[in-house]
Amino acid sequence: MKQLNIFQNLTFWVLLSILLGVFVGHFTPDLALFKVIESKFSYNLLGADLSFGPTLSEVFSGVFISLVKLFINPIIFLTISLGIVNMGNLKKVGRVGGKALLYFEVVTTIALFIGLAVSTFIEPGIGVIRDDIAGGDISKYTQKAAGFSWIGFLKENFTVQVLGFSIFFGIFLNYVKGKAKMIAGMQQASHWVFKGLKIVMYLAPLGALGGMAFTIGKFGIHSLIPLAKLMLTVYVTMAIFVFVVLGLIMRNCGERIWAFLGYIKHELLVVLGTSSSEAALPSLMHKLEKMGCSKSVVGLVVPAGYSFNLDGTSIYLSMATLFLAQVYGVHLSWEQMLTIVGILMVTSKGAAGVTGSGFVVLASTLSALQVIPVEGLALLLGVDRFMSEARAITNFIGNGVATVWIAKHEGEFEKEQSTN
Template sequence: MKSKNITHNLTFWVLLSILIGVLVGHFAPSLALYPVFESKISYSLLGADLAFGPTLSEVFSGIFISLVKLFIHPIIFLTISLGIVNMGNLKKVGRVGGKALLYFEVVTTVALLIGLLVSNVLTPGEGVIRSDVAGGDISKYTSKAASFSWILFLKENFTIQVLGFSLFFGTFLNFVRGKAKMVSGMHQASDWVFKALHAIMYLAPLGALGGMAYTIGKFGIHSLLPLAKLMVSVYATMAIFIFVVLGLIMRNCGERIGKFLSYIKEELLIVLGTSSSEAALPSLMLKLEKMGCSKSVVGLVVPAGYSFNLDGTSIYLSMATLFLAQVYGIQLNWEQLLTIIGVLMVTSKGAAGVTGSGFVVLASTLTALQVIPLEGLALLLGVDRFMSEARAITNFIGNGVATVWLAKHEGEFNPPVTD
């Protein structure tokens, strides 16, 4: 049997790039933060908000993430529309969509409860001296939180708009006579998009190197010490959620979580290096189809899960809220805890579409509670970047598990035949 050269494996290069990024950020922060531009560059193209910062490392990671973002909306449109057409039965589309939304709500609520439970047991906020770590600029988060509304969210979230249009267009195609040529063209376009994406993924090591170099170079390992307990608590909670809750869900449908994580290891490393689940989302869809999930289920569940099945964000939001309450010595009663759960069950669903992601949603949650001072957000500014990896990875794994579970229970799972 011919052995595969490890240097031909993308996983090897992504992992090596993460290591190099950590070393550059720690030992040569001036190189990692070398100013290439005077300010952050942001622009929109094909409905994707593209941006890369002024530093050399941000340019590296920003170019890769921005290129991948260009593919997300076309992939969502093509996979959802074709998924509905391929199902053929609109009742089946409604059943799968309804099951997916119910699954998302149940599992994210479990994630919220686990976050609150662990925070109450470990109390990571006790003993944190506010004057040692506060002082960040939170105005951009609090101003957005004050103006947050679902109407604004739906208006500004292009991903949700594409999702809605794709559902409409796919349904419309079912009533079109002579649709074969149109569907064939869409299949061909889908093949081209994924082939182009496959080529872009060779830049993943560049994105991982830049992301890690910027994080370590800007904040440094020493800056984490005051908030180390919170970081350890968040990572431990997400590990419990992945291996216990998601593990039980996978076992329920005859799969093993360890085997699944090994199967998507390349994508997990990309998410780790870039702190963005977007960076590997299209690749996850391909992997799930190769695993045996039907194209129609993947096309419906993964894009919807990107906005509504944010397990990692749910855990982080609940733990961060209780952390700040503990920092300020605020004793929350059961009524307030239930209010936190209720508010987060709604606001956490908007995290993927809001600039600043979970951090802005956390600000909007604190605004709704009117119990914990918004100034406490300054405590989390430095460490938030380090916890974003855990959020992104947990969200990513959660969407993969949701797709496998729904495909299995819908009889839409056909594993490849091996000799």
């Protein structure tokens, strides 16, 4: 039975494809770089520019990335609009809801800045030097980076326009009297969009195989070093965030982070084994109530945190974006880094609960910025699964800490229930 479960696990096939891609790229680079067509193939489908290069490896990774691109704008519109409606409902709950939203935005923004700061200092993407994307010149990206302007960014960027429209539409929905039917329809549409994304994610092993085979075949086995460096940097950064940032937050309300982690250790093991923070949600809520947090605060903050308080995901998204900029040699100004933070502050709120949605959020960030090749996502496919556990655990701990902090500062924490 266990063997059957392993073979039905998408992560298993992605990891197997990564290993196969490394072997193909290293031992048979001619096969990895075999040209199936003489020129780059591209076409337009539903407003998305689908293109992939002439090599066999790039066809595999290119088809997958192109399909992911199709989901960027629908997911941005649906998740952001519905998210703002939920924020409006959360504010109506009262002071606790408003304080929770403020806490979520401040802490996730801190996480984004920490990710950018560490990536800027360590530079994990340095070492994979590419002069082209799928056989083409990337000078257009470096030129865009150098000639960045806010007017051009807002005027010529369809992804940002969709993002802006989604924000205004979400605010508009809060004031519509007969909004229930509209929201129900959007929720149904969101269900089917994410269902379609889930189906596309079954092609992730092919994308990982193609991306890894091309990278190793073209740039050599040494190109694995920056990927390993990124993984290590992400894990270390998330550890710093948990023990320093969240540790200080816990200390502020008279608790210790180590004691809290020991208290929820069984739930952390569940998250580690499933790579999903949702798996331990009921148990976390029970533990927080037993610890002393009121039932009303737990019932409000924990579910809301799964959409608005994704600390680990925020760290990963900011670091992955800067990693790809370093890989392609695209220098980002501080103005552009602040733009990345601004975009991720909004788009990261739709990265919860659905396999592959975080990948689409990263793709939407690159599409919005337009100075880093979206095709670089194929490179990250090789290591993304290795870091999913770190993201899930950090998100999980962050939501627990948020609940304790809000309960303490709202007088909704009964010390006599506290458990060692």
